[in-house]
Amino acid sequence: MKRIVVLGSNFAGYTAAIQLRKQLGKKENEIIVVAPSHEFLYVPSLIWVPFGRRKVEDIKFDILPIFRKKNIQFIQDKAVQVDPEHNTVHLEAEEPICYDYLVVATGVQMNFDVVDGLKPEDNKIENIVIPRLAQKTQHAFEALIKDPGPVVIGATQGASCMGAAYEYLFNMDNELRRRKVRGQVKLYWITPEPYLGNFGIDGMPGGEAMLKMFMKLYNIEWITDASIKKIEDNTITLKDGTELPYKMAMLMPPFEGAQVMKNSPALVDDKGFVETDGTYQHHTFKNVFAAGLAVQVRPNFEIKNTPFGVPKTGYPSDVTGKIVAKNIARLIKGNQPLIDKEWGKIPALCVMDAGRKEVYLVANHLFKPRQFAIMLPNILNDFGKVLLEKYFIWKNKRGYAQLP
Numbered sequence: 001m002k003r004i005v006v007l008g009s010n011f012a013g014y015t016a017a018i019q020l021r022k023q024l025g026k027k028e029n030e031i032i033v034v035a036p037s038h039e040f041l042y043v044p045s046l047i048w049v050p051f052g053r054r055k056v057e058d059i060k061f062d063i064l065p066i067f068r069k070k071n072i073q074f075i076q077d078k079a080v081q082v083d084p085e086h087n088t089v090h091l092e093a094e095e096p097i098c099y100d101y102l103v104v105a106t107g108v109q110m111n112f113d114v115v116d117g118l119k120p121e122d123n124k125i126e127n128i129v130i131p132r133l134a135q136k137t138q139h140a141f142e143a144l145i146k147d148p149g150p151v152v153i154g155a156t157q158g159a160s161c162m163g164a165a166y167e168y169l170f171n172m173d174n175e176l177r178r179r180k181v182r183g184q185v186k187l188y189w190i191t192p193e194p195y196l197g198n199f200g201i202d203g204m205p206g207g208e209a210m211l212k213m214f215m216k217l218y219n220i221e222w223i224t225d226a227s228i229k230k231i232e233d234n235t236i237t238l239k240d241g242t243e244l245p246y247k248m249a250m251l252m253p254p255f256e257g258a259q260v261m262k263n264s265p266a267l268v269d270d271k272g273f274v275e276t277d278g279t280y281q282h283h284t285f286k287n288v289f290a291a292g293l294a295v296q297v298r299p300n301f302e303i304k305n306t307p308f309g310v311p312k313t314g315y316p317s318d319v320t321g322k323i324v325a326k327n328i329a330r331l332i333k334g335n336q337p338l339i340d341k342e343w344g345k346i347p348a349l350c351v352m353d354a355g356r357k358e359v360y361l362v363a364n365h366l367f368k369p370r371q372f373a374i375m376l377p378n379i380l381n382d383f384g385k386v387l388l389e390k391y392f393i394w395k396n397k398r399g400y401a402q403l404p
């Protein structure tokens with residue numbers, strides 16, 4: 001009887017726990033999930049919360065019924081440190097817990113220190129990464145509708161989640177038009193990417209041209225290779241001296257590993273990401289695995305000027321959760337070799353919302369070289385994005401995490 005402890009219960013952790021149970025059989029071995037909340041959150045739909053198109057409650061579900069059904073224990077607590085020498089996780093409230101195998105799926109935290117004035121408590125810059133801040137952004141958006149003015153949207157130097165910021169930008173444009181104030185709002189996009197549509201994956205065929213077309217079509221001014229020097233009450237100043245006035249701004253900050261992993265230096269790099277190979281097994285501590293955002297992923301191309309990172313989206317988070325579960329099951333059953341699929345070789349499957357329009361991004365590999373890569377726009381609606389949300393929540397709510 002082995003004990004597998006999974007830290008985190010969203011895309012990667014939830015998938016890993018359910019897949020582990022499927023691989024190991026219902027009664028054998030103990031699976032314990034530790035997370036601060038027993039609710040699954042469909043993070044990609046947070047882009048719609050500021051515009052009232054989704055409420056946070058619409059994109060959440062309770063994971064406990066499925067965990068009970070599948071004989072997965074759940075501890076509602078926060079891990080504070082992993083001691084891999086003693087196979088122990090220290091928790092905030094409960095007693096420390098020991099493991100035979102550990103899955104780290106604790107996602108990320110935001111690094112607001114990259115520029116002064118970025119922190120939520122500074123009350124200058126909005127944020128859509130976590131529910132509470134996305135709800136606050138909704139209030140700022142409603143205030144903007146009443147008293148329109150310039151809006152700056154983008155990502156800071158070091159950011160990696162530019163895709164979500166693009167989606168928010170195009171939704172902002174669309175909602176301002178719908179609310180009949182677009183003419184009174186000058187819209188700016190700033191990004192650390194060297195060109196539009198790089199997305200942190202060295203671009204997609206036709207991506208730059210498509211993004212430029214959207215920017216011109218929607219009358220959005222853009223600045224690439226942008227590095228922010230300072231954020232003041234009504235002005236964002238770039239390192240090259242450009243000053244952008246704003247009444248409302250949303251900037252995607254850089255991500256780093258969750259605090260629990262930053263507190264566990266033997267397992268992580270300087271940013272708190274778990275160092276693994278393509279089996280998602282830790283280099284040194286072979287009973288520790290990581291999945292999803294918690295994994296260290298380095299770009300395989302040169303970043304020449306403003307730094308930015310690689311996006312870690314939902315599909316690879318789900319895939320790595322499954323790989324980790326299968327690999328742990330193989331180790332327990334004595335089957336070798338382990339599945340080895342490095343992050344960059346996982347297929348790219350993503351829908352980018354473009355404000356009641358959308359673009360499908362499909363490639364056989366996330367990173368170049370790719371044998372197949374295409375960006376397909378759907379200018380009629382964002383049906384694909386909505387369908388993906390419904391499908392994902394449906395399959396996970398029923399515990400069909402093994403489905404693609």
Ligand SMILES: Cc1cc2nc3c(=O)[nH]c(=O)nc-3n(C[C@H](O)[C@H](O)[C@H](O)COP(=O)(O)OP(=O)(O)OC[C@H]3O[C@@H](n4cnc5c(N)ncnc54)[C@H](O)[C@@H]3O)c2cc1C
Pocket residue numbers: 007008009010011012013034035036037043044045046047077078079080105106107108128129130161164258259260291292293294312313314315317350351
């Ligand atoms: C605004 C936004 C829009 C996005 N849009 C898309 C999109 O359109 N398509 C796409 O593919 N991807 C998108 N993504 C990325 C996608 O959301 C992530 O890839 C996915 O959430 C990663 O899953 P994860 O399980 O690794 O991390 P998370 O979903 O962040 O889950 C982390 C888990 O760890 C738990 N945890 C944290 N700290 C601790 C601790 N100390 N102890 C125990 N548990 C802990 C959390 O409670 C949570 O359960 C978007 C991201 C954002 C922010």
